[in-house]
Amino acid sequence: MLSNRQLFLLNTAQTSTSPRLIEIEKAEGLYLYGPEGQKYMDLVSGFAVSNIGHRHPRVLAAIQDQLERYLHVTVYGEFIQAPQVALATKLLAQLPSTLNNVYFVNSGAEATEGAMKIAKKYTGRSAFIAARKAYHGSTQGALSLMGDEKYRAPYAPLLPNVTYIDYNDPEQLAKITTETAAIVLEAVQGEAGIRVPDIGYMQQLRKRCDETGTLLILDEIQTGLGRTGKLFAFEHYSIVPDILLTAKGLGGGMPIGAFIARREIMAVIKENPILGHITTFGGHPVSCAAALASLEVILDEKLMDTVAEKHEIFKTHLKHPIIKEVRGIGLMMCIQLASFKQVESVCKYCAQNGLMIDWFLHHETALRISPPLIIEEKEIIEACRIIKQGLDNL
Ligand code: PLP
Numbered sequence: 051m052l053s054n055r056q057l058f059l060l061n062t063a064q065t066s067t068s069p070r071l072i073e074i075e076k077a078e079g080l081y082l083y084g085p086e087g088q089k090y091m092d093l094v095s096g097f098a099v100s101n102i103g104h105r106h107p108r109v110l111a112a113i114q115d116q117l118e119r120y121l122h123v124t125v126y127g128e129f130i131q132a133p134q135v136a137l138a139t140k141l142l143a144q145l146p147s148t149l150n151n152v153y154f155v156n157s158g159a160e161a162t163e164g165a166m167k168i169a170k171k172y173t174g175r176s177a178f179i180a181a182r183k184a185y186h187g188s189t190q191g192a193l194s195l196m197g198d199e200k201y202r203a204p205y206a207p208l209l210p211n212v213t214y215i216d217y218n219d220p221e222q223l224a225k226i227t228t229e230t231a232a233i234v235l236e237a238v239q240g241e242a243g244i245r246v247p248d249i250g251y252m253q254q255l256r257k258r259c260d261e262t263g264t265l266l267i268l269d270e271i272q273t274g275l276g277r278t279g280k281l282f283a284f285e286h287y288s289i290v291p292d293i294l295l296t297a298k299g300l301g302g303g304m305p306i307g308a309f310i311a312r313r314e315i316m317a318v319i320k321e322n323p324i325l326g327h328i329t330t331f332g333g334h335p336v337s338c339a340a341a342l343a344s345l346e347v348i349l350d351e352k353l354m355d356t357v358a359e360k361h362e363i364f365k366t367h368l369k370h371p372i373i374k375e376v377r378g379i380g381l382m383m384c385i386q387l388a389s390f391k392q393v394e395s396v397c398k399y400c401a402q403n404g405l406m407i408d409w410f411l412h413h414e415t416a417l418r419i420s421p422p423l424i425i426e427e428k429e430i431i432e433a434c435r436i437i438k439q440g441l442d443n444l
Contacts, residue, residue, distance in 0.1 A: 072401060077104035080422055080429060082406060090406045091433055093421045097408075098240070098272045098382070101299040102347045103422040109302040112343035116336045126154065126332040133338035140345055142310070144281050146290045151316040154308050154333030158271035158297035159187025161307040162234070164327050165293045166191050168311060169232035169265045171318040171326065178209070179226055179233040179264075181217040183242035183412045186234060186269050186295075195234050197242075198412055218247040223258045232265040232293070237283035240272040243386070243413025244378040252287035265292040265315070271307070275299040276348045276423055278380035279357035286379070302344025306337040353423040357381055363427055364419060367434035372441045383419040385437070390414040392444055399440035405433055 052060070054073060072090075076083040080103055082090045095101060102109070116133060123129055138152045155161050170176055180186070180195035187193070194209035196202055215222040217239050226233055233255070239245035259266040268291035273283040277299060284291055292315065297307030319326030348354065357380040364383060368376045375386040387393055393409050396417060400407050408418045417437070425433075 070401075072406075079103040079105075080425055088404070090401065090404050091421075091429060093405060093407045093419050093433055095299075095420050095422050096303075097298065098277060098420050099298045099301070100303055100422050101276055102302055102344050102351075102353065103424045104303065106302060106344065106347055108343045108347050109304075109340045112339040113304070113336055116339035120335060122331065122334065126329045131333070131335050131338070133335045133342065134333045137333075137338045137342040137345070140342055141308070144345075144349075145294070145310065148290055148292075148312050149294055149310045151313040152308050152310045153316060153319075153327070154306060154338065155297075155329055156305050156332055156334070156337075157187070157307045158269075158295065159189040159192045159307075160329070160332070161271065161295040161297055161309045162186040162192040162195070162269065163189055165267050165295055165309040165311075166195075166232070166234070167327055168309070168315055168318055169267060169293065172315045173231045173263065173265060175229055175231035177211040177213070177230045179213050179215060179230055181235055181239065182214050183217065183239060183245075184234070184236060184269075185241040185411055186236075186271075217242065217245055218251050220251050220254050223254055226255075226258045226262050226264050228262045228264075230262060230264040232267045233259065234267040234269060236269045236271075237273045237287075238278060238379055238382060240382070241411035241413065243410050243416045244382060244384040244418075246377070246379045247287075249287050252284075252289050256289040259292070267291060267293040267295065269295045271295055271297045273382060275345070276354045276357065276380075277382050277420065279354055279361075280380075281348070281354065283379070300341050300344070301337050302340045302347070304334075304337040304340040306333070306341050348423075357423060360423075360425060360427075360430060363430045364434065367431055368437065370438050370441045372444065378419070381419070381421055381423055381425075384410070384413075384416040385419065386416045388415065392441075393417055395444055396437065396440035399443050400436055403436050403439070405436045407437070 073085055074082050075085045082092050182197040184197035186195045194212050197214055213225055215225055268284055270282045274296040294310040300306055361380055365376050373385055378384055397407055
C-alpha cells in the first residue's frame, strides 16, 4: 500500500519540485502535530491565516452551531443568510465610515479580482498601478499585478495597462494619473520579505489618489486582522483606502475573503448589467460563522494589545552574528540572512527540532516569522533558541 507521502506526490498537483512534505495529523493552538508524535511550534500560521491559533474553541463551536442549521443554500447575494449579515455588521463596525459595504468571496485572489472590477467600472478607466515584488494572488487579474516578470511572462498575455512602481518610493507616485483606475498595494509588502512603508509615503499616496480620482486599493490579505498590532495596517498610517482587501486571517482557519468599499463604489456591480460579479460559494455560511467567532476572539481577548511587545521580545532574543537584520511590524517579521542555502538549512534544522518556519515567494534570503498572535513570551524565547541553534549549526 502506498503511503500518504507517495499518494500526495502521485495524485495531488505539485506547486514546486521541492515541497516540504511534512505530514500533519492534528493542530491545536500554537502547535502542529505529525503522525509519529512530532510536535512543531508554528511560526508560520499557515501563511498568516491562524492568527488566533489553530482550532480555537470558539471557532469550533460557531462552526458546529452552523452545521446544525445549514451548509450551502444558494449563490452569494440572493438569500438572507444570518452568518453573512452578522459578520458584515461586526466587521464594518470596526472600520471607518467610508468602508461601509462588504462583498464576501472565497479567497484573497478573488478579493483582488472583485476589487479590480469595481475599480474599472466605477472610474470608467482601465489602467492599474502595482508595485514591484507585489503578490496579490494567482488568478489572471491578480497575476497581472504581480510585481515580478518571471512569474507573469509564462502566462502572457495578461491584463494590459498595468504599470509597476517601486514600493515606498514617493518620486514614483507621479505615475498615478487621471487615467489610472486604481493603484493596488499591500499595506506592508509580505512576499517581498516584509517591507514596511513610511507613514509619509502612504499619506502622499492617499493625496495623489485624491488629486487624480484614482482609487486606492489596499491589500491587507496578509496584514489583516491584528497581525501588525492593529486590526488593519492602514490604521498605522492614518489613511483610509477606497477598497480594502482581506482574506487569510479573516476566517479563523476557514476559507473566506472579502473586498470592502463604500456603498456607492460597490453598487456598480448590481446593474448595467445585473450580476456584475457573482460567486457560488463566496461568503459560505460556515466560513462566515467561523470568521465572526474569530473576529470576536481577536477583540474580546484583546490579542492585538500584546503584539508590539511580542515583536520586541523576538527582536531581543534574535541576536546572532549571522543575522543581518530582523525587520517587520507586529508579528509580521523576518530574519534577514545572507543566502537561500542558509535559509533552507535553518528551516530544515528547525523542523527537525520542533519549529515550523518558512521563507518568502519573492525573497528567499530571509526567514518568515508570523506566529499565531496567542504566542507567549516563553514560547518566543524557545523559538528564538532553536533558530539560533540552527544558525550555529550552519
Ligand atoms: N495578497 C497577499 C498580500 C497575499 O499574501 C496573498 C496570499 O499569500 C494573496 C493576496 C492571495 O490570497 P489567496 O492565496 O487566498 O488567493
